Amino acid sequence: MNEFQMIENKSMYDALIHGAKRVIEKKDTLNQLNVFPVQDQDTGNNLSALMKAIIEQTKLGNTIDETLESLADAALIGSRGNSGLIFSQFLYSLTKTHQSIDYPEFIRRIESGVIHAYNAISHPVEGTMVTLMRKLSETLKNTNQPIDNIETYVDYIIVELNKALEQTKSELEVLKTFGVVDAGALGFTLFVEGFLQSIIKRSTTDDVAQQHSFEEPETIEHDHIDITYRYCTEVLLQTTTDKQSLTKLLDNFGDSLVIGETKRLKRVHLHTNQPEVIVEKLSGLGQILESKVDDMRKQYQATQAKDNEICILTDSIADLPKIFVDSHPIHVHPIGINFNDIVYYDKLTINNHQLFHYIDKHEKFPTSFTPSIKSIDAQINFLLKHYKKLIILTVSSKMSGIHNLFTKALEGYKDKDVLLVDTKQNSVSEGLIVYEVAKMIEQKVPFENIKLAINTLVQKTQILVHVDTLDNMVRSGRIKKSLGTLGKLLRLKPIVSINDAGEGVVLSKTIGQKRNFKKLVNMVSHIHKTAGIENYAIVHVSNLKLAEKLKTEIIKKTGKAPVYVGEISSIIAMNSGLNSVAVGLIRKES
Numbered sequence: 001m002n003e004f005q006m007i008e009n010k011s012m013y014d015a016l017i018h019g020a021k022r023v024i025e026k027k028d029t030l031n032q033l034n035v036f037p038v039q040d041q042d043t044g045n046n047l048s049a050l051m052k053a054i055i056e057q058t059k060l061g062n063t064i065d066e067t068l069e070s071l072a073d074a075a076l077i078g079s080r081g082n083s084g085l086i087f088s089q090f091l092y093s094l095t096k097t098h099q100s101i102d103y104p105e106f107i108r109r110i111e112s113g114v115i116h117a118y119n120a121i122s123h124p125v126e127g128t129m130v131t132l133m134r135k136l137s138e139t140l141k142n143t144n145q146p147i148d149n150i151e152t153y154v155d156y157i158i159v160e161l162n163k164a165l166e167q168t169k170s171e172l173e174v175l176k177t178f179g180v181v182d183a184g185a186l187g188f189t190l191f192v193e194g195f196l197q198s199i200i201k202r203s204t205t206d207d208v209a210q211q212h213s214f215e216e217p218e219t220i221e222h223d224h225i226d227i228t229y230r231y232c233t234e235v236l237l238q239t240t241t242d243k244q245s246l247t248k249l250l251d252n253f254g255d256s257l258v259i260g261e262t263k264r265l266k267r268v269h270l271h272t273n274q275p276e277v278i279v280e281k282l283s284g285l286g287q288i289l290e291s292k293v294d295d296m297r298k299q300y301q302a303t304q305a306k307d308n309e310i311c312i313l314t315d316s317i318a319d320l321p322k323i324f325v326d327s328h329p330i331h332v333h334p335i336g337i338n339f340n341d342i343v344y345y346d347k348l349t350i351n352n353h354q355l356f357h358y359i360d361k362h363e364k365f366p367t368s369f370t371p372s373i374k375s376i377d378a379q380i381n382f383l384l385k386h387y388k389k390l391i392i393l394t395v396s397s398k399m400s401g402i403h404n405l406f407t408k409a410l411e412g413y414k415d416k417d418v419l420l421v422d423t424k425q426n427s428v429s430e431g432l433i434v435y436e437v438a439k440m441i442e443q444k445v446p447f448e449n450i451k452l453a454i455n456t457l458v459q460k461t462q463i464l465v466h467v468d469t470l471d472n473m474v475r476s477g478r479i480k481k482s483l484g485t486l487g488k489l490l491r492l493k494p495i496v497s498i499n500d501a502g503e504g505v506v507l508s509k510t511i512g513q514k515r516n517f518k519k520l521v522n523m524v525s526h527i528h529k530t531a532g533i534e535n536y537a538i539v540h541v542s543n544l545k546l547a548e549k550l551k552t553e554i555i556k557k558t559g560k561a562p563v564y565v566g567e568i569s570s571i572i573a574m575n576s577g578l579n580s581v582a583v584g585l586i587r588k589e590s
Contacts, residue, residue, distance in 0.1 A: 009064040015198035016058065016071060020051035022194025023187050033183040036128065036174050037082060037256050037271070041303045042294070043183035045382075046081030050088065051191075053078020068095045072262045080292070081232065083129055083184035085260045085269045087191075089113075089120040090133055092262055107140045122247050122257040127171025129184035135164035136192060154196045161189050229254040229271035231348070232294040233278050236267045239286030246285075253278060265289070271296070279349040283342060293348040298331055302386040305329060310441045310450070311387035312434060313379065315402050316346040317395040317571050318423075319431040319539045319584075321564045328438040329387070333379055335402065335571050336369030343369045346570045352542055355570045356578055368571055370401050376409045380418075389417040389447050391454075393434050396502035397422045417447065421454055424502030427572045428539040428584030429463035435563060436535070436586065460534070460587045462527070465496045466520050468513060468543075468579035495520055496576075521550070524583060525557040532588030533558055539568045543579040550581055 023030075030044030057074035061067040072095050075088035093116035094109045114137045118124050139160045143153075168182040169175050175182055233254075243259045246268060251257055254272030261267070272278055275293045282288060305311070311329040318332070325332065334345040339358050344350035350358075359366065383390055392410075397403035403422050410418055423430045436457055440450050493516035495507045507523070510516040527533060536554065540547035547565055555561055568582065576582075 009062075009067055010060065011199060012064055013058070013060045013067050015195045017055055018198035019191040019193075019195035020054045022190045023051045024048050026186075026190055030183045030187050033180050033186060035178050035180065036172055036182060037125075042081060042299060043083050043187065045378075046079075046084040047087065047184070047187040049080040050075060050078050050084040054091075065095060069263075071095075073265070076260055076262045076265055076267050077236065077290075079260060079267060080234070082256050082258055082269055083187060085234075085258045085267055086117050086120055086129055086184070087188065088267070089258075089260045090117040090188075092116060092260070107137070110137045110140055113137075119243070120258050120260050122251055122259075123255075125172070127168040127175060127185075128182050129188045131168065131171065131182075132161060132164055132185045132188045132192075136161060150200050154200050157196060158193050161192060165189050227297050227300065229256075230273055230295060230297045231271070231275045232256075232269070232296050233272050233275040233349075234267060234269050234290075234292045235279060235282050235288055236265060236290040237282055237286045237288045238264065239266055239282075241266075241285045249281060250278065276344075276349050276351055276354060279344065280354065288342045291343065291345070291349060293334070293345055295332075297326065299382075301326075301329070302331070302383060305386050308387060308441070310389045310391060310447055311383050312391050312393060312437055312441070313383060314393045314430070314434050315395055315400075316348075317400070317402075317426050317430060317569050318393065318434050319428045319537075319566060319569055319572075320434055321566050324435065324438070324564065329441060330434060330438055331379065331383060333371060333376060333402075335400075335569075336371065337366050337570060337574065338369040339366045340364060344570075350570050352567060352570055352573050355573060356542075359574075366574060368400070368574075370405065373405055373409050376405055377412070380409060380413065384413065384416055384418075390419070391437060391450065392418065392420045393423050393430070393437065393454075394421070395426045395430055396424045396498060398424075398502040399426055399498075399504065419447075419451055419454075421458070422502065423458055423461070424500070425458070425461055425463060425498055425584070427463060427465075427568055428537050428566075428582050429461050429498070430584075431539075432535060432537055432563075432584045432586055433457055433461055435537070456590070457586065459500075459590050461584065462587065463498055463582055463584045464507070464520055464523055465576060465580060465582040466513075466516055466546075467494050467496060467576055468581075469577040495523070517546070517550070520581075520583070521553045521557065524554055524585065527585065527587060528558045531590075533560060534586040534588050535563050536560070536583055536585035537562050538565045538581065538583050540565075540581045541568045541573040541576060541578055543581055546579065546581050550583065554583070 027044035027048040030047060031041045034041045034043035053074050054071060057078065059070040061070055072092040075091045079085045079088040090113040093113035114133045117130050117133050124130055139157055165181050165185055168185050169179065172182065246259050247257065250268065250270055253274055254270045256271040258269040259266060268282065270278060279291055308329045311331065313331050313333060316332050316334045334348050336343040336345055337350060340362060392406055394403040394406055406420055410420060423433045425433060437450060437454060440453065492509050492511060493513055494509045495516060497505055497507050499505050508519060510519050538547050538551055551562055551565060568576065
């Protein structure tokens with residue numbers, strides 16, 4: 001009996017791990033080849049994340065089915081992106097029967113994998129990963145090759161898969177245009193190659209493997225593209241809702257819908273312009289365990305950054321107009337908001353309207369959710385592949401742990417040109433610092449000169465916030481309930497700011513909104529007269545009317561219009577409360 005006539009538990013486990021490692025080896029190549037469905041060059045990252053999850057989380061069970069069930073859970077939880085989720089469904093199908101894995105049973109399980117992978121996709125496209133899955137199934141089922149010579153048989157399968165891989169160049173117009181094979185299809189081929197080589201105990205560096213493997217591509221010039229649906233959105237949840245119902249619910253909100261499952265979990269993948277709506281809809285169907293949103297437009301922008309030597313990375317607390325962020329090399333790391341163990345991402349999966357609806361609905365007040373060092377490291381690593389220098393501008397370290405996380409993440413990049421700056425600000429004043437640095441980059445100011453200018457910029461920047469209600473500060477524990485009650489009775493309205501150390505301070509308390517507003521305008525006027533105002537911006541929490549009124553009054557006092565007016569970050573709005581308005585400004589003199 002040869003290796004393929006009966007695959008034992010340990011052999012199956014080793015082969016799966018070997019296949020996963022084979023894909024990880026070619027991560028950069030897969031990224032470079034990624035032109036479908038979106039040219040965001042992340043297929044290698046997504047498949048590598050899946051394979052690392054398989055390696056780290058798959059447990060060798062007492063039986064082959066225990067091992068494969070562990071694999072299925074690891075694959076679904078660790079899947080990322082379109083390709084990763086489709087691949088996880090192919091692997092999940094291997095658990096669908098409960099017999100020993102002899103050769104006929106192996107073929108049946110592969111057939112099941114193909115069906116499962118196709119069914120996971122709302123609109124399957126040929127010339128992609130699923131085409132190679134189908135080709136593998138057909139080759140195993142229809143071959144006339146003798147199984148007795150296992151090495152020859154494995155070589156035959158690999159050759160047939162590589163022929164099918166080469167044919168993907170002509171099956172999709174975008175692949176034909178670039179003259180490349182599909183990245184996901186290549187990832188699957190690599191996995192199968194590694195898996196089969198392990199079964200016959202042959203290293204993938206053998207001559208046969210080299211003979212039939214793909215050619216490394218030259219650097220691909222990716223044309224400018226218009227990304228219709230911007231956000232690659234994924235949600236992992238526990239739900240009893242079936243795939244058909246989920247498809248009907250979500251199919252009109254974007255494209256590239258893939259729904260994966262195991263016995264206890266489902267993962268949804270969708271390219272959409274409304275990630276906050278997707279998360280809101282799914283939260284009503286079960287327990288959301290994890291969500292992730294990637295901005296494919298900004299990812300693509302980074303891959304095309306031929307003229308930009310310097311890039312900015314900031315956190316989502318920095319309030320800036322989206323149109324400005326989109327037109328400059330500014331990348332944003334989202335901060336999370338935890339509601340009843342569901343994490344929503346600031347400016348991605350939650351907006352201020354939803355925020356206050358959730359606050360009114362739930363007794364427990366939300367808390368901020370700090371990102372992981374792993375996610376920060378991944379973004380830094382990605383940006384440094386496309387930019388020579390990186391400037392990281394964070395919210396005040398006295399107000400958040402994000403600056404400390406960036407400090408730790410940068411320990412692995414000491415040989416890179418990276419500048420980490422504690423802005424000692426938040427919201428609109430942090431946003432203004434990012435705005436000014438972006439303008440310097442646009443004007444081709446040298447990196448060393450920008451470093452010197454930032455120190456002065458931080459010293460000259462200030463924020464003044466009109467707080468309309470103390471309710472959220474009481475609920476979050478920032479002020480005592482008794483003080484909040486007294487403030488409500490007296491209609492106290494504070495103006496808060498940030499001191500030179502980056503700590504929040506109360507500058508004044510006034511009775512009534514009109515008096516507080518007048519005091520805020522007078523404070524700005526005083527700064528204008530004594531130090532001058534270089535630039536300023538205004539943000540608000542669902543109070544555009546008051547923000548526009550503040551804009552009009554400041555223009556009267558200074559003769560200068562704001563560089564922008566916009567909404568406050570949900571992280572800040574969570575504590576400043578409804579109807580708050582803030583002005584951030586940069587003084588001409590320190």
